[in-house]
Amino acid sequence: xxxxxxxxxxxxxxxxxxxxxxxxxxxxxxxxxxxxxxxxxxxxxxxxxxxxxxxxxxxxxxxxxxxxxxxxxxxxxxxxxxxxxxxxxxxxxxxxxxxxxxxxxxxxxxxxxxxxxxxxxxxxxxxxxxxxxxxxxxxxxxxxxxxxxxxxxxxxxxxxxxxxxxxxxxxxxxxxxxxxxxxxxxxxxxxxxxxxxxxxxxxxxxxxxxxxxxxxxxxxxxxxxxxxxxxxxxxxxxxxxxxxxxxxxxxxxxxxxxxx
Amino acid sequence: xxxxxxxxxxxxxxxxxxxxxxxxxxxxxxxxxxxxxxxxxxxxxxxxxxxxxxxxxxxxxxxxxxxxxxxxxxxxxxxxxxxxxxxxxxxxxxxxxxxxxxxxxxxxxxxxxxxxxxxxxxxxxxxxxxxxxxxxxxxxxxxxxxxxxxxxxxxxxxxxxxxxxxxxxxxxxxxxxxxxxxxxxxxxxxxxxxxxxxxxxxxxxxxxxxxxxxxxxxxxxxxxxxxxxxxxxxxxxxxxxxxxxxxxxxxxxxxxxxxxxxxxxxxx
Numbered sequence: 001x002x003x004x005x006x007x008x009x010x011x012x013x014x015x016x017x018x019x020x021x022x023x024x025x026x027x028x029x030x031x032x033x034x035x036x037x038x039x040x041x042x043x044x045x046x047x048x049x050x051x052x053x054x055x056x057x058x059x060x061x062x063x064x065x066x067x068x069x070x071x072x073x074x075x076x077x078x079x080x081x082x083x084x085x086x087x088x089x090x091x092x093x094x095x096x097x098x099x100x101x102x103x104x105x106x107x108x109x110x111x112x113x114x115x116x117x118x119x120x121x122x123x124x125x126x127x128x129x130x131x132x133x134x135x136x137x138x139x140x141x142x143x144x145x146x147x148x149x150x151x152x153x154x155x156x157x158x159x160x161x162x163x164x165x166x167x168x169x170x171x172x173x174x175x176x177x178x179x180x181x182x183x184x185x186x187x188x189x190x191x192x193x194x195x196x197x198x199x200x201x202x203x204x205x206x207x208x209x210x211x212x213x214x215x216x217x218x219x220x221x222x223x224x225x226x227x228x229x230x231x232x233x234x235x236x237x238x239x240x241x242x243x244x245x246x247x248x249x250x251x252x253x254x255x256x257x258x259x260x
Numbered sequence: 261x262x263x264x265x266x267x268x269x270x271x272x273x274x275x276x277x278x279x280x281x282x283x284x285x286x287x288x289x290x291x292x293x294x295x296x297x298x299x300x301x302x303x304x305x306x307x308x309x310x311x312x313x314x315x316x317x318x319x320x321x322x323x324x325x326x327x328x329x330x331x332x333x334x335x336x337x338x339x340x341x342x343x344x345x346x347x348x349x350x351x352x353x354x355x356x357x358x359x360x361x362x363x364x365x366x367x368x369x370x371x372x373x374x375x376x377x378x379x380x381x382x383x384x385x386x387x388x389x390x391x392x393x394x395x396x397x398x399x400x401x402x403x404x405x406x407x408x409x410x411x412x413x414x415x416x417x418x419x420x421x422x423x424x425x426x427x428x429x430x431x432x433x434x435x436x437x438x439x440x441x442x443x444x445x446x447x448x449x450x451x452x453x454x455x456x457x458x459x460x461x462x463x464x465x466x467x468x469x470x471x472x473x474x475x476x477x478x479x480x481x482x483x484x485x486x487x488x489x490x491x492x493x494x495x496x497x498x499x500x501x502x503x504x505x506x507x508x509x510x511x512x513x514x515x516x517x518x519x520x521x522x523x524x525x526x527x528x
Contacts, residue, residue, distance in 0.1 A: 054273075
């Protein structure tokens with residue numbers, strides 16, 4: 001994960017031997033020869049690259065040939081990405097989303113052990129995005145390692161277990177997604193008598209900070225905020241809350257903090 | 261990955277490519293038509309349609325047919341060279357050159373796929389050349405008794421194919437863009453090389469300029485009446501045909517090595 005130009009695609013390009021690194025080393029699967037390793041990795045890099053004059057089905061025959069896997073697997077992957085009905089249409093007639101699906105389908109050919117996906121939901125409509133995310137989760141539950149490069153925080157949060165953040169080609173931070181993108185919850189409250197509410201909540205255990213804004217109190221509650229506890233605490237002291245809202249600190253804010 | 265597997269994948273890329281079939285189909289149809297019209301005296305050069313001296317050799321019997329057909333076939337190979345450029349630059353246009361690597365080819369395998377394609381295409385063109393020559397020669401000679409005389413021209417034609425197509429492949433790899441590559445190929449073949457050749461020949465004691473990349477194979481399949489004309493006009497001291505053949509093959513090796521170095525060194 002990283003902002004535009006942070007080096008995500010460049011890194012994947014180096015790992016797939018289409019770019020030469022200025023320095024450093026990498027190895028796949030206990031030092032398998034890189035081109036043999038690539039046959040065991042399903043990849044989607046930048047844009048979907050296919051022969052425009054061939055159908056999706058024929059294009060995948062070439063992919064299967066190069067990856068040295070059975071081209072009979074084409075039906076399974078085309079069904080999986082929802083292109084089976086359009087398999088005989090030429091690639092140049094596909095919409096952007098269909099091209100992206102075909103690229104994902106190609107990556108799935110031969111059931112690779114690792115998937116490298118660069119912006120996998122690029123160009124897809126909301127339904128397509130949801131499908132691909134579901135597919136990614138399904139594959140990961142089957143034990144496939146999936147590496148996704150993305151600047152879509154939402155995507156990372158929804159599908160990833162681990163995250164590494166890049167900026168200007170440097171690794172800023174990496175670790176479990178919950179640790180790196182630690183959620184600090186805040187709770188917004190409002191009542192008729194604001195001074196009394198403030199006074200009361202200042203005494204409530206578990207609240208680490210209170211900020212007053214626009215007729216609201218913003219409560220910082222550490223890791224886990226318990227809105228029910230806040231509600232009953234106030235009620236037991238005769239305060240009726242007219243507004244109670246749990247706000248997760250937006251990933252966006254966190255991301256900006258990290259990369260700026 | 262073995263040779264057959266590389267070739268079978270190149271074949272998958274081509275077998276449904278219309279441009280490939282149109283250009284090879286036109287080659288296959290126009291070459292016999294062209295030669296048939298010359299043999300019949302309909303297609304002429306010099307003189308008008310009814311009288312005057314025809315500079316084209318109308319002898320299509322064995323063994324003369326091999327050299328005669330060879331000259332024209334060598335000219336038609338230009339269009340196949342352009343086809344090689346289109347097919348190769350397509351990989352860059354579609355960015356499939358990257359995808360092939362991502363899917364598990366080495367850069368060398370990508371290169372060898374194309375180099376083998378050029379080799380097989382040259383063999384196929386030579387086979388076609390032989391069949392066409394045999395049929396036409398057999399027809400005009402009323403028999404095949406003399407078919408093998410002058411058959412060395414078949415070897416010269418194969419070398420010409422390899423020379424032109426190998427050169428086209430190098431240009432395509434170097435330039436990567438279809439239009440520019442075709443433009444530079446034609447510019448070089450028609451103009452630049454002639455300039456170079458003429459300058460060298462005007463300075464040297466022998467026509468060493470004829471050993472330039474494409475010219476040396478042109479010398480293998482000269483204009484049918486050229487040999488006669490040269491002896492009549494007493495032109496420059498000649499270079500032997502074997503020298504031309506060996507030089508052309510050396511150029512093919514150079515194209516191979518240059519393309520290989522280019523592809524392995526450059527960013528992909």
